[in-house]
Amino acid sequence: MPNSSKNRWNFPDLGIGVGLRTVHFGHILSKNPAVDWFEILSENFLDTGGRPLYVLDQIAERYPIAMHGVSLSIGSVDPLDVGYLKKLKKLASRVRAHWISDHLCWTGVAGQNTHDLLPMPYTEEALRHTVRRVREVSEILERPLVLENPSTYLEFRDSKIPEWTFLSRLAAESDCGLLLDVNNVYVSSFNHGFDANVYIDAIPADRVVQYHLAGHTNKGTHIIDTHSDHVIDEVWELYRRSVLRTGPVATLLEWDENIPSFETVHAEALKARTFREQASEIVPLEVASGGR
Numbered sequence: 670m671p672n673s674s675k676n677r678w679n680f681p682d683l684g685i686g687v688g689l690r691t692v693h694f695g696h697i698l699s700k701n702p703a704v705d706w707f708e709i710l711s712e713n714f715l716d717t718g719g720r721p722l723y724v725l726d727q728i729a730e731r732y733p734i735a736m737h738g739v740s741l742s743i744g745s746v747d748p749l750d751v752g753y754l755k756k757l758k759k760l761a762s763r764v765r766a767h768w769i770s771d772h773l774c775w776t777g778v779a780g781q782n783t784h785d786l787l788p789m790p791y792t793e794e795a796l797r798h799t800v801r802r803v804r805e806v807s808e809i810l811e812r813p814l815v816l817e818n819p820s821t822y823l824e825f826r827d828s829k830i831p832e833w834t835f836l837s838r839l840a841a842e843s844d845c846g847l848l849l850d851v852n853n854v855y856v857s858s859f860n861h862g863f864d865a866n867v868y869i870d871a872i873p874a875d876r877v878v879q880y881h882l883a884g885h886t887n888k889g890t891h892i893i894d895t896h897s898d899h900v901i902d903e904v905w906e907l908y909r910r911s912v913l914r915t916g917p918v919a920t921l922l923e924w925d926e927n928i929p930s931f932e933t934v935h936a937e938a939l940k941a942r943t944f945r946e947q948a949s950e951i952v953p954l955e956v957a958s959g960g961r
C-alpha cells in the first residue's frame with residue numbers, strides 16, 4: 670500500500686515502480702509480479718479501445734497507477750489542446766491515477782507536432798508564459814500538474830536562467846509538482862557541461878512527487894537519452910544525493926529500447942531500495958520543518 674509522503678500535496682510514496690510496456694502485458698497479467706506500481710504512457714491509451722484498455726483496466730485493478738504524457742507541449746505558444754486535457758482527465762479517473770505528469774518542453778508550433786521533446790529557451794518571458802499555462806492546465810485537470818526535467822542536446826543562445834533555477838521558479842510560481850529524472854540531469858549535465866550536483870541541490874525537495882531512472886547511450890562527445898540499458902553508477906549516486914534531500918519518493922525505472930524481460934527491468938528498479946532505505950533513516954531538514 671502507498672505510504673504518505675512529505676511533499677506539499679501529500680501525494681503518496683508509491684514505492685518502486687516500472688514503466689508499463691506492451692511487451693510485458695502477458696507476463697504481468699499471468700504472473701502478477703510483486704511490483705509496487707506502474708507508470709503508463711498516457712497517449713498509448715487515449716484514442717484506443719479494445720485490448721490496450723482491457724489490459725490497462727485489469728492492471729489498474731491490481732496496482733497503483735501514475736500517468737505520464739508526451740503531448741502537452743506546455744512551453745509552446747500554440748493554444749492549449751483542451752480536448753487532449755479532457756481526455757487525460759477522463760483516463761485519470763478511469764485508472765484512478767495518482768498524478769499526471771508531462772515534460773518541461775515544447776513539441777511543436779503552428780499546429781505542427783514534431784513528436785519530439787524540444788528544449789525551452791530559459792528566459793523571463795518563457796517563464797511567465799509557462800507559469801500561466803501550467804496554472805491553466807492544473808485548473809482544467811483539477812489537480813496539480815507534475816513536470817519532468819528534460820534531457821537536452823541543444824541550448825538557446827538567449828537562455829539566461831539555469832535550467833534548475835527555471836524549474837524551481839516555475840514550480841513555485843505555478844504551484845506544480847516535479848518529476849525529477851536523475852538520468853536526464855546527468856545526460857544534460859554531460860551534454861552542456863554543468864555540475865549535476867548543483868542541479869540536484871537546487872531542486873525544491875517538497876515539490877518532488879516522483880523520480881525517473883533510466884539508462885542512456887554515451888557516444889563519447891555527447892549522451893543520448895535512449896532508455897536502452899542499465900542505470901549507470903553516476904546516476905545512482907545522483908539519485909542517492911537527491912533522496913537524502915527529499916526522503917523516499919515514488920521511483921520509477923524507464924526502459925524503452927532493447928527491452929529485456931520484466932524480471933530484469935524490475936530487478937534494475939529495485940536497486941533503488943538501498944538508497945531509499947538510507948533516505949528514510951535521515952529526515953531532511955526542510956522536510957522536517959514542513960517544506961520551503
Ligand SMILES: [Fe+2]
Nearest residue numbers: 817850881923
Ligand atoms: Fe524520464
